[in-house]
Amino acid sequence: MPICVKSEIGPLKRVLLQRPGRELEHLSPNTMGQLLFDDIPYLYGAQREHDCFAQILRDNGAEVVYLEDLTAQVLAGDEELRRRFVEETIRRAGSTAMGYRGDLKRYLLDIQDPLELVLKTMEGVSYQDVFPNEQGRLSSLVHTGARFLMPPIPNLYFTRDPFACIGRGVSLNHMFTDTRNRETLYGDYVLRHHPDYAGQVPLYYTPDQYFWIEGGDILNLSRRVLGVGISQRTQPEAIEQLASAIFADESSEIDTVLAFEIPSTRAFMHLDTVFTQVDVDKFTVHPGILGTLRIFELTGRGQGKLTTREVSGPLEQVLAGYLGLDRVQLIRCGGSSQIAAEREQWNDGSNTLCIAPGAVVVYDRNYVTNQILEDSGIRVLKMPSAELSRGRGGPRCMSMPLWRDEI
Numbered sequence: 001m002p003i004c005v006k007s008e009i010g011p012l013k014r015v016l017l018q019r020p021g022r023e024l025e026h027l028s029p030n031t032m033g034q035l036l037f038d039d040i041p042y043l044y045g046a047q048r049e050h051d052c053f054a055q056i057l058r059d060n061g062a063e064v065v066y067l068e069d070l071t072a073q074v075l076a077g078d079e080e081l082r083r084r085f086v087e088e089t090i091r092r093a094g095s096t097a098m099g100y101r102g103d104l105k106r107y108l109l110d111i112q113d114p115l116e117l118v119l120k121t122m123e124g125v126s127y128q129d130v131f132p133n134e135q136g137r138l139s140s141l142v143h144t145g146a147r148f149l150m151p152p153i154p155n156l157y158f159t160r161d162p163f164a165c166i167g168r169g170v171s172l173n174h175m176f177t178d179t180r181n182r183e184t185l186y187g188d189y190v191l192r193h194h195p196d197y198a199g200q201v202p203l204y205y206t207p208d209q210y211f212w213i214e215g216g217d218i219l220n221l222s223r224r225v226l227g228v229g230i231s232q233r234t235q236p237e238a239i240e241q242l243a244s245a246i247f248a249d250e251s252s253e254i255d256t257v258l259a260f261e262i263p264s265t266r267a268f269m270h271l272d273t274v275f276t277q278v279d280v281d282k283f284t285v286h287p288g289i290l291g292t293l294r295i296f297e298l299t300g301r302g303q304g305k306l307t308t309r310e311v312s313g314p315l316e317q318v319l320a321g322y323l324g325l326d327r328v329q330l331i332r333c334g335g336s337s338q339i340a341a342e343r344e345q346w347n348d349g350s351n352t353l354c355i356a357p358g359a360v361v362v363y364d365r366n367y368v369t370n371q372i373l374e375d376s377g378i379r380v381l382k383m384p385s386a387e388l389s390r391g392r393g394g395p396r397c398m399s400m401p402l403w404r405d406e407i
């Protein structure tokens, strides 16, 4: 079996990243809001930071694989699959792309090197790429300099979101926004066609299901308990469908889904922006969610229908109960300072990537939270974060574990 993720903290052995590329250079002040960025990162700085992230993971025992490489391996030498991939990419890229589908298809299929093709679909295709010599048509005279026939998809380096590993299976997600829905195609091709994955991974959710769900909301709390956020990006109906599919899979060990309802705002876009596990009995949390958090339990494995109830009690007590622990410690992002909590949560201070019990990768800029983690006995591996953080996601968002050793 190629996938094994039964916790948030088991030693990380294989992880999927995407190295940010020219899609970041294709953000502009007019488009960045729609493309879910608050600023335009400096690409070469972002790549340096990302390479440092990958090196920290390798130095600590994880094999790093890249989404762009796996997708290129799938397309290499299979002309029919390459054609289908290009057609599907165009179909998902919006009405302008569909209006130019013949030209885009010719342009993309002309790119022989599979990795170059994959990167081009991520970077976006401009009017001038396709029509370098066009003159005299209305469409060639207006705004051609900054016009994309196929827009860039700059959020791909947040590999946490388009699909999520759950035990031995995967939720291949239906994303909240159009720009991010294109991202699911790469995981789809890898999971269905790559020789290492094809036919071996149960899919618990697929993008053709109607409700939104994103991987940042999915937390493998234990081999038996899955946590899922109800958030700006994940609808409760999607959680019901996901839970039903998991409970119907006899090979899955999960018998409980805990749904955590967090405020539906951009600052808290996914559960993992406010809450991540850092050790067997320790979690980071953004204090801003504690007052309003509601938790629901879904059960019903093997019964053909779900049973739902609201769970009462403080978060630490609920977590301790479901994880079979005496107590759980919540480490507050920003400590006791509200301004530090808000600033560091905005820069993903709560979004740690746990690589083994008690060891996490974090952004260096969140020094208040990082110090508190160290004081709590956590080994804190800091990565540079001036540019990557402008995309509003941290180390957990930028990684999809494919294999964690069981604990």
Ligand SMILES: NC(=O)NCCC[C@H](N)C(=O)O
Binding pocket: 035, 036, 037, 155, 158, 160, 161, 180, 215, 216, 217, 269, 270, 272, 273, 391, 392, 393, 394, 396, 397
């Ligand atoms: N799991 C995460 O919280 N991922 C961060 C995603 C950031 C991206 N700019 C987005 O808005 O979707």
